[in-house]
Amino acid sequence: MKFHDIAVLIWDFDGTLYKPNPALFAAVRQAEYRTIMAHTGWTKEHTIEAFEKLYKKVYSSATETVARIVGIPTEDAAVEMENYFDRRDFLKRDDRLIELFQKLKSYRHIILANGVIARHKETLKVLGLPAKTFELMVTSEVVGKTKPHPEGFQYILNYTKLPSKEHLMIGDRDLVDLAPARALGIKTCLVWSDKPSAHADITLPTIYDLSSCLPL
Numbered sequence: 001m002k003f004h005d006i007a008v009l010i011w012d013f014d015g016t017l018y019k020p021n022p023a024l025f026a027a028v029r030q031a032e033y034r035t036i037m038a039h040t041g042w043t044k045e046h047t048i049e050a051f052e053k054l055y056k057k058v059y060s061s062a063t064e065t066v067a068r069i070v071g072i073p074t075e076d077a078a079v080e081m082e083n084y085f086d087r088r089d090f091l092k093r094d095d096r097l098i099e100l101f102q103k104l105k106s107y108r109h110i111i112l113a114n115g116v117i118a119r120h121k122e123t124l125k126v127l128g129l130p131a132k133t134f135e136l137m138v139t140s141e142v143v144g145k146t147k148p149h150p151e152g153f154q155y156i157l158n159y160t161k162l163p164s165k166e167h168l169m170i171g172d173r174d175l176v177d178l179a180p181a182r183a184l185g186i187k188t189c190l191v192w193s194d195k196p197s198a199h200a201d202i203t204l205p206t207i208y209d210l211s212s213c214l215p216l
Contacts, residue, residue: 002213003202004215006187008109010153010167010170012172013111013113013114013115013123014115015192016171017207018127019207021090024087027089030085031082032051032081036070038080051069054068061149063146082115082116082119091127093126093128094128097127098128100211103211104216109133109135112138112156114140117137117141120139121137147176153169153186157184167181167186168187169188174199182199188202189202189210189213190203192205192206193205
């Protein structure tokens with residue numbers, strides 16, 4: 001399948017621009033726990049119990065789960081959590097990713113992520129991509145909400161002033177990245193998966209396969 005009439009590529013960050021990394025994701029989860037513990041004084045056991053009662057049951061976003069538990073804005077929770085881990089410790093330059101973006105240079109690129117813009121820029125440098133590759137980065141710092149809330153997606157549509165169908169959302173999570181995009185008429189691509197998704201127009205085993213789905 002090839003997408004046609006796509007002008008803007010919207011990229012999730014973690015687990016999309018790099019292959020899902022269990023060690024990094026474990027570090028992120030610990031950062032979420034430590035943020036809760038710093039605010040509440042709870043034991044780790046109590047913290048995990050409270051987190052698991054809400055995450056994916058009430059809130060799809062882990063960052064929003066942390067924010068709700070400790071009673072702070074989502075964007076503040078995102079910033080605090082980033083103090084407890086560093087993606088750069090788990091990642092390295094990715095020549096195949098660099099080559100992919102060279103192939104896709106005729107497209108506009110925007111990041112829509114649940115992290116912190118400054119940290120994403122630092123991580124892009126490690127991966128070998130200049131931050132200027134992306135004309136816009138949207139996080140809860142910008143819109144006050146994390147995915148799967150629609151605010152970030154709508155912000156991008158308002159920014160580009162292009163029809164929804166001319167955007168392609170690329171992500172690794174069905175319900176967080178793709179479902180809210182699809183609800184707004186944005187085309188969707190699930191990466192790093194061998195299983196078809198009801199929320200994805202196309203599913204790819206790696207991010208590097210994306211160039212085969214777009215006119216170059």
